[in-house]
Amino acid sequence: MNDHQKGLCITTLGVLLVVPDALFVRLIAAEPLTIAFWRLALAGGMLSGGILLVQGTKPFRAVLSAGRYGAIYMLGVGSSGVLFVLAVSLTSVANVVFIIASLPVFAALFSRVFLDEPVSARMVLTMVAVITGLAIIARGSGEPANAHWSGDALALAVSALFAAALTAARHVRQVSMVPGAAMSYLAAALVILPFAAPLSVASEQAPLVLMHGGFILGSSALLALGPRYITSAEVGLLVLLESVLAPLLVWAVVGENPGPWALAGGSIVVGALFVSNLRALRHRRIRNRP
Template structure:
């Protein structure tokens, strides 16, 4: 119950992410700067309070796998803002839901884990749903293939980062997250002037960063107490709630194709995770 509550709260904190990008409606790189800096600072404070400063030394000992994990996490921050800025929120979150498919492929290629029949059927259904989403991007004024590509990049990159975490399972990788986020902000700050926008819209920037920082901490703690299938089911909530929230508050209609493609993707993953959870319960 503890893991369930913490993970659910983490998912609910990440739901407004796309909405904040829509409400800020500014330069994507400036939005990324404040999102990364504030959320990275929140996670950094949590790391310093609990594991402590020594936890950063363990990250340095991970070598190239730890380096690429940090780079991949850092790259998803600007990619997310670019995705939401260039296509519909529904398309973005439904494409994100394809992450387990990429994770299965990476696990087969780099960890030597077989892909189950259940996952092969899930992949086929997810790819059909993504095809419907891609087709719908040509018929919806809000949606665009450019944003869809960025969303697909995030899904593939984050899945790769999760695969690296499994490879480095003996080392807690949480301290790498503030390094990635704050590093992204510093790099963007070299080429942008983010302060004027913050003065104008500071409540939105602050709220955006705090929500992401809190979600990151909760989604790191919660999955320690529940199974991966249960985590995957809870994370699907974000794919359902985020488009509804943006539709209700901003009036962004996801369109029939996005809804149809999303139903296929979410439905396939939902069934797959329920089967996995039932199989786990039988073994127990």
């Protein structure tokens, strides 16, 4: 297996591990902030422990030495981890994942503003299509019993915050931000601890809570490692799997129907990003052809 195949396998597995994230939020019988606390505390604790065991404190010090860019990354990742759970608790899973799929649009805008990178005509067309899809999703919020604009707004905030984190990370590419993710998870868990009730989770729910943290840990590690071997366009295509599979999984397991508006708007968002990433990948291959 060459490096490219390895990257595809690792990234695909990382995406598949994050697919059940919203389902765990639905299945765990606890308040949203309690679920968020355990989600972040377990993933952050296990990830930090693994890094300390293998590499010591040096990777953590490297992230802290990145200054404001490291701080922006940790703030974006930590806050989006909390807001994701709140968004799922307030609106449909389909709305959340389709809206979060707009992340590349925010990333392109932030890169233009803060990194002075040009926005291609392809990306402009993608933005128009994504905004249209989001407007359709917003139009349908409130019609399914489990969809509401407040959760949609939080999902949009998750997309923007995580895009800001990725933009900050690109500014200090020489520093691995995996330890930053671990620290941000733990910091966010501590911040929301006074508002959560960790011990209120029933004992029979413990396996679900542990699995939730384990899945987040696995996806975080694999999605940090896999993209080192493949292009960003390939990563973008693979990540779209979550947007397709997560609502279907929740629909199959708990019977949560996304509704026609979410399916229509989501299809536009995912379709536009799929075509955009596919064209970017094709352009890269043509450019690199000998």
